[in-house]
Amino acid sequence: AQSVSQHNHHVILSEAASLELGCNYSYGGTVNLFWYVQYPGQHLQLLLKYFSGDPLVKGIKGFEAEFIKSKFSFNLRKPSVQWSDTAEYFCAVRPGNTGKLIFGQGTTLQVKP
Amino acid sequence: DSGVTQTPKHLITATGQRVTLRCSPRSGDLSVYWYQQSLDQGLQFLIQYYNGEERAKGNILERFSAQQFPDLHSELNLSSLELGDSALYFCASSVNEGRTSYNEQFFGPGTRLTVL
Numbered sequence: 001a002q003s004v005s006q007h008n009h010h011v012i013l014s015e016a017a018s019l020e021l022g023c024n025y026s027y028g029g030t031v032n033l034f035w036y037v038q039y040p041g042q043h044l045q046l047l048l049k050y051f052s053g054d055p056l057v058k059g060i061k062g063f064e065a066e067f068i069k070s071k072f073s074f075n076l077r078k079p080s081v082q083w084s085d086t087a088e089y090f091c092a093v094r095p096g097n098t099g100k101l102i103f104g105q106g107t108t109l110q111v112k113p
Numbered sequence: 114d115s116g117v118t119q120t121p122k123h124l125i126t127a128t129g130q131r132v133t134l135r136c137s138p139r140s141g142d143l144s145v146y147w148y149q150q151s152l153d154q155g156l157q158f159l160i161q162y163y164n165g166e167e168r169a170k171g172n173i174l175e176r177f178s179a180q181q182f183p184d185l186h187s188e189l190n191l192s193s194l195e196l197g198d199s200a201l202y203f204c205a206s207s208v209n210e211g212r213t214s215y216n217e218q219f220f221g222p223g224t225r226l227t228v229l
Contacts (some may be wrong), residue, residue: 038152044220103156
């Protein structure tokens with residue numbers, strides 16, 4: 001079955017620390033990959049997306065992600081987090097033959113000032 | 114603001130009841146998707162409509178149904194409600210059917226359903 005796995009459920013960092021959130025998916029065909037962020041009390045917002053081309057994609061607010069096809073991974077990174085990055089982060093995969101998104105379990109990021 | 118609107122924001126009801134959640138997609142978007150977010154199941158895809166027709170089904174219970182109207186708004190109907198149906202229900206929309214590349218889904222603020 002198609003699935004998405006996020007390795008970290010809860011991450012606590014101090015401001016200015018570097019962030020890497022892991023995401024692996026299980027699907028052998030063409031995929032589109034996404035990271036969404038959900039700030040407390042708000043709806044899901046798109047951070048970045050990968051459709052094709054350069055496997056290193058840059059998103060909003062200084063986030064980036066790298067697609068490694070051989071590892072079925074799409075890890076999210078940020079060199080220096082801020083308190084305002086405190087939120088829940090979701091990795092999502094769109095298998096190539098469908099419009100639906102398959103989400104990972106989410107990672108709660110808490111940034112201490 | 115994503116441009117996707119959902120009503121109501123909150124809904125509190127009792128077991129056995131039926132409720133209707135409403136979603137209006139962004140202007141120009143033809144696809145509507147419904148997702149359920151719960152503590153134990155996470156974010157799960159329920160169903161997709163494209164230009165009035167059902168396109169894909171996920172883990173949607175038989176007690177749940179949806180439709181998309183000619184003006185492209187969509188309704189999710191939940192009946193014979195159980196305690197476990199308490200969740201946040203999100204609607205998303207996209208321009209096209211979603212199976213082609215460059216499809217991006219925009220999410221609404223969600224409806225929080227509490228079943229007592």
